[in-house]
Each structure stands twice: as C-alpha cells, then as structure tokens.
Amino acid sequence: MKKNSFSFGYPKDVSNIDLKYDYFLNFNIKDKIRDLYDLLIRRTYYKNYYKKFFKKQKYKIDLVLPAKGFSDLARKKKLNSIKNINRSKILNIGCGNGIDIISWIKFKPSFIEAIDLMNYSQSWNKIEKYLKKKNIQTKVSFKQKNIININQKKKFDFIVSDAVFEHLNEFDKCIRICSKLLKKNGIIYASYGPLWYNYGGDHFSGRDKFINGFNHIILDKKKYLNYFNKNFRSIKHEIKFHGSGGLFVAKNLFSKLRGQDYINIFKKYNLKVKFLAVEFCPLGYELIKNKGIKNKIFLKNKNINIEDCYLKSHIIYLQKK
Secondary structure, three states, rough: OOOOOOOOOOOOOOOOOOOOOOHOOOHHHHHHHHHHHHHHHHHHHHHHHHHOEEEEEEEEOOOEEEEOOHHHHHHHHHHHHHHOOOOEEEEEOOOOOHHHHHHHHOOOOOEEEEEOOOHHHHHHHHHHHHHOOOOOOOEEEEEEEEHHHHHHOEEEEEEEEEEOOOHOOOOHHHHHHHHHHHHEEEEEEEEEEOOOOOOOOOOOOOOOHHOOOOOOHHHHHHHHHHHHHOOOOOOOHHHHHHHHHHHHOOOOOOOOHHHHHHHHHHOOOOOOEEEEEEEEOOHHHHHOOOOOHHHHHHHHOOOOOHHHOOOOEEEEEEEEE
16 A cells, blocks of 8 residues: 555644534524434335345344435434433544534533544644533543543443444454443444445445445455555545545454444443444445346355345444343
8 A cells, every 4th residue: 555654543633623613513404304304204215115125134123224314413312312411421432523522512411522543633622612612511521542542440321433333443342342431221322334345345445436346345455455556645635535534444444344243242242222223325236236246245255145235334322231
C-alpha cells in the first residue's frame, strides 16, 4: 500500500471545524414527518417485502430495511423506549468529530464520555464551548482513547456506537470489555456495516466500478494491494470524502465477521438482543447474480452463505442480563 505517515492514534488533529450544531440540538420537523411516514408505511411494507431474503440467518430479525428508513432520531427514540436515557451515564465509542453527542443531549443524560482512536481536539473544544454557551447541563468528556484501554472500573447505563463495530479487529475482546463497563440491565445500542462479506465490505471496493464491489473477498493479496494503490488518493481526501475508508484498509481495521458471528459474540458475554433491524444491500444482491462473481466469492470463502453478500448492516439493541 502507498506509504504515508498516518497511523490510528497519531497526534495530528483531523477535525472538521465547519460543522453546524443547531440542527442536531433541535428536533427538525422534516425528520418528524419522515419518521412518521417510515413508521406507518415504509417499515411495514419492507418488513413484508424482504421477509424471505434472510432465511439463513439463525437469529431473530425484527425489521428489514433497504437502506435508511430508520433515522438517527428514530434510533435514539427506540433506545429511549427500551430504557429511559434521562439522567443516565453514556459511553460513546468512536465519537469522531463529536457532532452526534449533541443529538444525545436532547434526551438529557447526566454524563457522556466520548472516545475515539483519532484526534479531533479542535472539533471537541468547539462543541464544549457551544454546549457551555447553550447552558447544557449534561457533562461531556472527550478523550482520544482505545476502548481496550478504558478504565474498566467505570460503569455506564448505555454504550452507544455508530459505524465502529465493523472496524474492531479485536471484536471479542472489545465486547467483553463493553459488558464489564455496562451496569446490570444496561443497554448497548450499535449500528455497524457494511459487514465484511457485503458489497464494499472494506469501505473501499467498488468505489471505482460497480463490478469491483467484492474485490476485497475475491482478489488475492497482491492483486488487492494493486487495486487499493490505484484507487487510494490521499489521507485528506479519504477523511473528507470517504469516511476514512481507505485508512481502515491501510491499517486492516476490520472485524471481518458475518452477521451470525456478531450475534454469537454478544451471546457469549450475556448480552440479549432486544431489537434488531438489518439493512439489505441492493448492490450486493444485483452483483451476486453475476455467475462469474458468485463463483469466485464462494471459491475463496467457504464459511459464508449467499445472504452474507447482501446483508449490509445491523442496527441492534442489546441488554446486559
């Protein structure tokens, strides 16, 4: 892969300081209307339409979505319906610029600890000043930290994470730590995907051509590195336009698990699924119809089934027993 000075945990600040905060602090009327439409019409329709798409998954699926249809606000309201967030303590894993912290504050937790492997100090400082200006009572602490190194004597009512679990290459260890950090009857909310065997499961393949969407599980190491080097541009470009996708490839930060594997690990650490929505991937579903692509996938990946190629994401709520 192309040589660069980047490493996760390095001190350089990668903040996006142009983010606007008021939108996240206030409930947007468009979001409310869309969520009502999703709840009354789209979710019911897709649950019936896609109910036969995931027969090979050996776990209960409560909702199937083609993509989106379960907004950020709806996800947080779902969590609040399972366990009241008011006056709670929250650990946010993989907070990034920290913008999502503001939408959690709407539910009035007493404390949020937000951690990330990367340095977003400028953005975090700006958010702290914004919260102080708005006289927000929720205490917020931002830290550049790996979940593995967190003080395990701490206890939280909630652990929340978006688009992070698929990047934990020590996933089993991380979930064991999360279970220790969680109070009894505490809740983990997480969304993660695309899953590894899905179209673009490396957050990189397919960005050049649709036909290359499964390159990460088809190509041998040398050919994949050539493909990566050809399409990787710069660290700045990756962070700004691709959600750091190429950087995850460079550092091999992937769990490389199937949907069933995640569920098995959660069960191992006494985390019970309270609700699970899955996102269906139309791109993966279409490309897997190509017999040449399909044969290459299953020649190299004996441990998967066809559904793993179009099961894009999990949106999950887990309760500690």
